Amino acid sequence: MSVLPILQELQSVHDNLAVIHRDLANFPPELAALDADLKSTRKRLSDVAKTLEALEAKRQELSKTLSLAQSLEDSARTSVKSAKQKVQYTAALRDLDARERERSAVARPLKEAEQRIETLKAETTELEAKEIKLQSEFDEYHTAFLSEHENQVVAEKRLTIRKAELELALGAGELNRFNRILQQRHGKAIVTVEGGTCTGCRTKVRSMVLHQLKETGLVACESCQRYLIQSAPQ
Ligand SMILES: [Zn+2]
Incomplete structure (x- = not known):
């Protein structure tokens, strides 16, 4: 059997499906607004998740550095306490002072990272709630929209089945x-x-x-x- 009639029908099925898909994607303003809002909420959620991941890695790194700085400071303090001579004592004090500064230089960005993580986690919770709300509003409008376009929905189903049959016949x-x-x-x-x-x-x-x-x-x-x-x- 010639492939020509199959190819021609398949082309026409594709043409008709393209028209239907265009119609079904042509949302009325309120549905389009919900769709856009939903997409931007999801985009923000994914951006926040990426930032959180990076911040979490930074927090762990800083946290390790801080505990090292803390233990250096602790041993410097012990040296101050155990210093017997004035020269020793002065040097130990100077060392302790430097260690304290090192520790606080790490503690500050760590605290900042922790605060940003908290803020972003709170934003994530808000965004997730917003996404659920928008999704349910969208679904409601979209169901109504599809029932207004019932003919296209039915035709789409029929054409999709026909497309599969033709594709099978074509090889x-x-x-x-x-x-x-x-x-x-x-x-x-x-x-x-x-x-x-x-x-x-x-x-x-x-x-x-x-x-x-x-x-x-x-x-x-x-x-x-x-x-x-x-x-x-x-
Ligand atoms: Zn040509």
Whole structure:
């Protein structure tokens, strides 16, 4: 059996599905606003999660550095207490002073990181609640929207089933080729030849290829690779 009728029907199924998908994505203003709000909330949630992950890593790093600085400070303090001579004592005090400064230099950014983590965790909780609320509002409007477009929803189901049947009938190799062309050529895989020219890419078709087209009813455009068929008789 020739693949031509299958290809032509598959192309028409794709054309009809594209129209339906455009209609079903064409939300009324309030639904579009909810959709946009939902998307931006999700985007913010994911940004906050990334920032939190980075801050958590920083917090752990600073926390390790702080406990090291703390133990150095503790031993410097012990040295001060155990110093017997004035020279020893003065040097130990100077060392302790330096260690204290080192510790507080780490403690400050650690505290800042901890505060930012708390703030972002609170924001996450708020955003998650907002997402749930928006999602349920969106679902409600969207269900109403789809019931107003019941014809398209039914047609979409029917066409999707038909598409699967045609794809099965076409076979994997030809289907891959068809889908590749469809994707590369903005949804148009099959075009007619008119006046010896491919109507897809406006390239003149060689006479040998035109002859082949007459014989078989289907050829590939040598320029854009689309399937070429003869134009319907006037
Ligand atoms: Zn072409």
